[in-house]
Amino acid sequence: MTAIEVRGLRKAYRGHEVVRGIDLEVARGEVFALLGPNGAGKTTTTEILEGHRRRDSGEVRVLDADPGTAGGDWRARIGIVLQNTDDAADLTVAEMVRHLAGFYPDPRPYAEVIDLVGLTPKSKSRIRTLSGGQRRRLDVALGIVGRPELLFLDEPTTGFDPEARRHFWDLIRTLAAEGTTILLTTHYLEEAEALADRLAVLAAGEIVAEGTPAGLGGRATAGATVSWREDGVLHSEQVPDPTPLIRKLVAADTDLSSLTVTRPTLEDTYLTLIGAHR
Numbered sequence: 001m002t003a004i005e006v007r008g009l010r011k012a013y014r015g016h017e018v019v020r021g022i023d024l025e026v027a028r029g030e031v032f033a034l035l036g037p038n039g040a041g042k043t044t045t046t047e048i049l050e051g052h053r054r055r056d057s058g059e060v061r062v063l064d065a066d067p068g069t070a071g072g073d074w075r076a077r078i079g080i081v082l083q084n085t086d087d088a089a090d091l092t093v094a095e096m097v098r099h100l101a102g103f104y105p106d107p108r109p110y111a112e113v114i115d116l117v118g119l120t121p122k123s124k125s126r127i128r129t130l131s132g133g134q135r136r137r138l139d140v141a142l143g144i145v146g147r148p149e150l151l152f153l154d155e156p157t158t159g160f161d162p163e164a165r166r167h168f169w170d171l172i173r174t175l176a177a178e179g180t181t182i183l184l185t186t187h188y189l190e191e192a193e194a195l196a197d198r199l200a201v202l203a204a205g206e207i208v209a210e211g212t213p214a215g216l217g218g219r220a221t222a223g224a225t226v227s228w229r230e231d232g233v234l235h236s237e238q239v240p241d242p243t244p245l246i247r248k249l250v251a252a253d254t255d256l257s258s259l260t261v262t263r264p265t266l267e268d269t270y271l272t273l274i275g276a277h278r
């Protein structure tokens with residue numbers, strides 16, 4: 001079953017096309033990450049899928065409806081975590097989450113949501129007194145309080161400290177295990193690698209690569225670099241498959257205590273892809 005289906009999506013601002021014929025398919029229950037440099041068109045695409053922005057052309061189905069015309073029942077099945085919303089600063093965390101819960105037919109209990117995002121100690125604090133990272137966690141709470149079938153997360157962990165980011169990853173895994181489909185945009189490649197089943201790289205309004213984090217851009221089958229130190233001298237060889245070389249080194253009784261085998265990281269692959277589409 002498909003949660004998101006996009007064919008030939010296009011969008012221009014004042015004659016300048018920033019989304020240039022995107023095809024995308026996200027299955028139900030999948031965590032899908034959209035990567036790409038600033039201005040690549042990620043937010044524009046996401047906002048079209050959320051029904052917050054009009055497209056110029058293309059077919060878009062989100063939870064079996066066209067987001068351009070879908071109504072309130074459809075909207076209640078979707079959760080959105082926007083970049084830096086900044087309203088209702090005088091309400092407390094608990095008041096805000098409880099208030100929003102009232103708009104959904106089957107919300108999570110507000111205290112549970114606050115706990116899930118790690119804000120219980122700040123439950124009675126006014127929103128304007130929260131730190132940037134705490135504010136972001138509240139945004140996440142507001143996105144999940146309605147038990148969405150599909151959750152949009154636009155750069156959700158910007159401003160999180162490393163511990164908060166790990167907690168957030170656990171939360172995403174919990175939601176995914178419950179069957180929530182998640183579309184995530186992020187600039188943190190380790191985040192995409194940790195969370196996404198599949199990902200796509202967007203550059204200048206086009207998808208330039210799509211795949212699993214392990215296989216993106218032929219990463220899984222890319223050559224390996226084998227390095228080891230022999231008599232204090234560092235040796236390094238690029239090989240398509242490290243097995244024969246390591247066998248040879250073992251047969252020659254080489255000291256392999258410093259052996260490393262590395263392949264391109266997701267970041268290496270991403271930067272190569274982006275560099276090729278500038």
Ligand SMILES: Nc1ncnc2c1ncn2[C@@H]1O[C@H](COP(=O)(O)OP(=O)(O)OP(=O)(O)O)[C@@H](O)[C@H]1O
Pocket residue numbers: 013014018036037038039040041042043044045
């Ligand atoms: N309302 C708007 N009016 C005019 N141009 C816009 C508008 N919104 C976005 N753009 C332009 O469209 C392009 C794509 O922007 P978008 O916000 O979709 O990129 P992004 O990939 O989400 O970037 P970032 O990583 O910085 O969030 C950019 O060049 C941006 O300046």
